[in-house]
Amino acid sequence: MARWRRRVRGAAALPEAVAALSRALPAAPSPETFRRAKFDRPEAAAALWSLLARVLSALPAPAVPASLGPEARWVKAALRAQGYQRRALWELPEDGSRGSRELLLALSWLLARGPLLEQLLAQTRVQLGDRMPAFQCELPARPGPAAPSVAPEGPLDVRLVQWLMGTLRLRWQGLMCSQQEHAALLSKIHMFTRGCHGDCSLHHLSVVETEALRDPESGRQLLQALESENARLEAAMHWRGSQLVYWQWLDTILDICPAGAPTPASPPACLPRIPKRGVDEWELLERDLQGLQEELREAAEPRRAAWEARVDGQGQGPQWSRSRQAVREAVSQALASLQQSWEEGGIPAQPLGPHRLVRSEDGMLSSQGLRATEVISLLRSQEACLEALLCQLQEQCRRELARLAGTLPGLVWIPAPGR
Amino acid sequence: MSVVTLQLGQCGNQIGFEVFDTLFSDSHCSQIFCSKKENEAYLASCMERFFREEESGVPVARAVLVDMEPKVINQTLSKAAQSGRWKYGQHACFCQKQGSGNNWAYGYSVHGPRHQESIMNLIQKEVEKCDSLSGFFIIMSMAGGTGSGLGTFITQNLQDQFSNSLRMNQIIWPYGTGEVIVQNYNSILTLSHLYRSSDALLVHENDAIHKICAKLMNIKQISFRDINQVVAHQLGSVFQPTYSAEGSSHYRRNPLGDLMENLVPHPEFKMLGVRNIPQMSENSLAYSAFTWAGLLKHLRQMLISNAKMEEGINWKVRPPSSRLPALDKPFVSQELHFNTSIANLLILRGKEVHSADLGGFKEPALYTSWLKPANAFHVWKTQRGFRKYEKSAALVSNSQFLVKPLDRIVGRAWNMFASKAYLHQYTKFGVQEEDFLDSFTLLEQVIASYRSL
Secondary structure (H helix, E strand, C coil), rough: CCCHHHHHHHHHHHHHHHHHHHHCCCCCCHHHHHHHHCCCCCCCHHHHHHHHHHHHHHHHCCCCCCCCCCCCHHHHHHHHHHHCCHHHHHHHCCCCCCHHHHHHHHHHHHHHHHHHHHHHHHCCCCCCCCEEECCCCCCCCCCCCCCCCCCCCCCHHHHHHHHHHHHHHHHHHHHHHHHHHHHHHHHHHHHHCCCCCCCCCCCCCHHHHHHHHHHHHHHHHHHHHHHHHHHHHHHHHHHHHHHHHHHHHHHHHHHHHCCCCCCCCCCCCCCCCCCCCHHHHHHHHHHHHHHHHHHHHHHHHHHHHHHHHHHHCCCCHHHHHHHHHHHHHHHHHHHHHHHHHHHHCCCCCCCCCCCCCCCCCCCCCCCCCCCCHHHHHHHHHHHHHHHHHHHHHHHHHHHHHHHHHHHCCCCCCCCCCCC | CCEEEEECCCHHHHCCCCCHHHHHHCCCCCCCCCCCHHHHHHHHHHHHEEEEECCCCCECEECCCEEECCHHHHHHHHHHHHHHCCCCEEEEEEEEECCCCHHHHHHHHHHHHHHHHHHHHHHHHHHHHHCCCEEEEEEEEEECCCCHHHHHHHHHHHHHHCCEEEEEEEEEEECCCCCCHHHHHHHHHHHHHHHHHHEEEEEEHHHHHHHHHHHCCCCCCCCCHHHHHHHHHHHHHHHHHCCCCCCCCCEEECCHHHHHHHHHHCCCCEEEEEEEEECCCCCHHHHCCCCCCHHHHHHHHHHHCCCCCCCCCCCCCCCCCCCHHHHHHHCCHHHHHCCEEEEEEEEEECHHHHHHCHHHHHHHHECCCCCHHHEEEEEEEECCCCCEEEEEEEEEEEEEHHHHHHCCCCCCHHHHHHHCCHHHHHCCCCCHHHHHHHHHHHHHHHHHHHHCC
16 A cells, blocks of 8 residues: 555656756746657657757857757757767757657756756846946967968958958947946946845845836836746756656656667767868967977076076075075965966956945945955956057067068068057 | 037137037927927937036036137127026136137147146036046137137147047138138148047038028028038037937937947048038928938939039939949049048938938948948938928038048148248247148148048
């Protein structure tokens, strides 16, 4: 009796788990889709193709270009980029008419591999606060020669290039202007709503909150968004608790799959195309590295020899060893800071997640979160690094141009006057 | 985003007043040809850009007035205050009792440094009252002493102090038969210096505006006030709000920046001209009806035949049938009297604005060979009518239209310079012969660049 009751409970747990999963996923596919997929029914295929497309486009790198044609082809390429290797998936037709069982397996693979639901939920998170604008940009690993760009079709008029550069500069100026305006207006809102927030650690309202209070319609919409997000979060929690029975069910699906080697015997239909340019760049980089090593060796050896010669003349003794120790420490510190500035651009890893902008009175500093002054000084040091890099690159460009001009006989090179 | 206007000299101050008056009266116009809600957004956008609120409730123009004589500034201030609808800021003006004697060098080398701090302080104060500054609009004439010399000096200072903000100079091109003997010297010195420190030079020619007043507006005794009002009408039709994108209902936040990005990103080509259609006295307006097709056809022909108004257009001028790269065919476009454009910005205001057919302006033959119409032609729209015109169009273009007038002025100035006429009046205030030579060189370069389009 007890065993029968347990089996019934077990049988009821699966639909609940699947229902929780489908509520937690974006675009909520119906639980029926999952059941149909087990039996590889064609009706479930379309829904699963779009669900996979939706899920894959929300994942972080590696990116697959969007212009790859039908959705099914894109999904295959994206799965391949994520590392999925089941051959049966490549063989599915690209019109999206079949393959629901394979798609279900692919989806479950993504689910099992990483925090998929958490990633998806973080993407569609309802923002209540004002966010700090993202300023991060990646420093190039090494200032090398500019990558050769795509050759233009036909002769290029330098006036067009100047025109486009000017457009870029003006657009950049306009962007800075809008950022300033945005900051000024945000500051006004924060000042005017001081003391209005229920939560004392947030001293004022954000734009979203102010708008919700001002306009009942947007308040309603905000409430709806929050409620639906809550529902998805609850579903995700429920799923977490009950997912074991889902994986057991998937085992049964794998059992009924036709026997096929999971690893591809033949390469899949769409391989990422390694452009020939990439190979050239690689060789260029290698040559650069070798050249740099040579340079370093040539520069370092005479200096080392000279230093050793000087040192040999010095006496030994405790004072000497102490000063040597101090020098060693200073050098290792300088090396460490240099390395850090190369690797991270001087910015320590910022805590994950969005930061809410909060304006507080002096003296009322909360313990958690970043202070604006810290962020500003970090950004300034990054700016200094980038400026130095820019100067270096410009100098390289100038030298390269002068060299090229030298190879053309009869060409008079007049560099533009600096501003 | 806000624009701070600088009114310099007699000309600058008189025109500036008319501009603000036009902007204000258009924003509060009753005949709007659009919905009330739309009109409110239009009004708010215009107010935020050119005016600011004060406790008294009367909008204050975002402007700084500068002149070396007190008469015109006082007149301007009182005219604005009298209307009761808007006014200038109480401490927004700077004047002296001295005058510049129509001498560019005096304005640039004497007045400039002497009063630099006071004037820049005034500007700084006005800028601080903006939430965000899009740029400066500097109204000045070329021929006199204060507007031209001091205006150039101030523009250079703005470049140093507000390097991230844009600078557009509205320049009044003097009559060909002007009264000031040294107006050509003043003009070339102004233009060459401004070419280095300004982002865009928007030029209005007195001769052209005079003709518009005579032929189109049927004014018998044309006063400077009439001329200024036509200029203000043209400027208003450019700077009043327009939608930020095709199909959007939000108004553009940064028209100055967008205009510059569309028309003057190239450092060698900064001369802009405005054409407007239709332009008539208000009495005739009630009896006229227009179609977009008709308006645009005339405007296009005005552009390519370099006509300044819709009467007396030369319809024989046609775009060249093949456009070879410029190096292969120098000066031919000059012979055809065809006005080649680099870039054009068309601004349409009024009813059914989305139905206007713009194909005529997108032909590659209108433009120089190195810039395709996709990059060269831009259009701004709004359904809100401008100053009771049911349909109106303005065209701001960067084209060859000023080559001949510029060549004429440079030629005359050179003749005077070669015979050293009146030079001592400039050299005694610090403007040497080398400065003149530099100016000639730069302007010849500009003329050559425009000719080789």
